[in-house]
Amino acid sequence: MESTELESRARSLIDATLVWDNHACMPLRPLDPGFLPQLERHRRAGFDVVMLNVGFGDQGIEEHMRMVAALRHWIAGHPEQYLLLERVADAEEARRSDRLAVGLDIEGANAIGDQLSLIQIYRQLGVRWMAMAYNRNNRVGGGCQDDEDPGLSDFGRAVVREMERVGMAVCVSHTGHRTARDVLGYARRPVIFSHSNCAALRAHPRNIPDALIRDCAATGGLVGINGVGIFLGANDIASETYARHIDHVVQLVGPRHVNIALDYVFDRQELDEYMEKMKHTFPAGLGYELGGRFVAPEQLTEIVATLLRWGYDETSLIAILGGNMMRVMSELEEGTKQ
Template identity: 50%
Template structure:
């Protein structure tokens, strides 16, 4: 039996959860939405898809939620929108891909505040991060030279998220702000798609103290597959597993998972990089921005972990059980 067969067998048997994928932010682009079929075919059971980030207007976030919800309702034979752990279990039992939403940053809530948190949670938003690279009224982003920390506005939003069962995420968030979030947390906090800075130094990657603080909350660091953040020139499975092994070695296999950050529309990504220099300060040098590992390579990731000596139970945790544990602790 080959290692790839071992990986394939384990993926078929395990819960596989990719905690962040990027569909185009065009609410009626059904051709791209249909590519979620490839995610399901790869053996992924649960995927979180974005409905907006950073400066994307509130109206566009809501249009994405509405458009994706309508589309998912029409695909009931092979996938379903999930809002709870029970929904995920039902989807998996019937062989359907479980899909939920995420929001990359609290900027859309700068005016509306916490009033939108409960309706978004009911609509299927499973997690929301605090700040996307740049500051908003809730806190600072990871590109800020002066991180002023979590604000009272941010604390109110987080309290409402906790009340309604939405997971708090600190990817893209500034160091002090992220530490404030975790110091005030009474539930697991995650980094949905962030890599360790010790393996590769980049403003989007996170230092050891944030990884440890995340683990202390019971949270999980999701390793992403973007070449620019992996740091090897291209997006290789070997390098991604280097990042997984580092986090596992630092805080244990209970606190690392997958958040591959795969972007379905590469042109849209390049357009954002080129038109938002304040949000992406190193856009001109991000030659590897479209080099990325997609969910179709989850069997390769699994095989590489097994090849390096990871035990089956640890790999099961990394593939999805750790995210499920966090969902059980936070979702209502």
């Protein structure tokens, strides 16, 4: 089949189904909304939902709360184009009304400090998932780039239980492998690797081995494939390379346990400045010195066309594009009603 015909089929499928990007990064500047109109790129590419982080790493409670407030305020001020993803039903409403639903996420449990009660507040404000760590160890457990991962702490177990209680997805991206295994064994509800790639295809501390992918699927959870070049390959952002990471998960655990999470960074200058400031936290030899290259939202059609060329059927693609996220988030949301 010709590539033009495949891309036409891909575009028709994208237009006919709900599409969810589970992680993207806008500038974390609460007084500067200048980049936010670029979310239109996601909508034009065919996405119905995009998740934005409100903080990461060592940032504290105030920094996270200020970004939550800023994003909620901006979204509320643009109701014809966007709506806040507060309930799973908002994803379908966004699709029906030709808008983009915007959800919130947190990269690393430093966002709650030592205060469990903040988890429910974040969830009420629109945070749908929180990662246990961001590369480095914290109160909850180990990060994927610290020398020694201590595993899930007692406080971390309390965090997992509280997140499950309020219907927030527990994420183990950026988390050390020992802590991730502990979480996967301890959780009672689906766990997600919100944006992690396959170590079998690209050896890197941020990527995850097949055993963890299988353990995640066993919880009913998902592995979201990110579009960061140094995690996909040698700073490779080709659509086919991205699709190979999707396919690897599918071959291991089936199409019900993988989704899209591009991790697209809109403000490259902010990223470069952060990498320079924090270079002591990014070990040499892992590709960080190459600079950030990312699979763009506009590559969605080409990614789907690649999977069609490899023989993926529409049922599997509908699941990967958004159905899997809807299933897991619906299960978490329903669990809060019991």
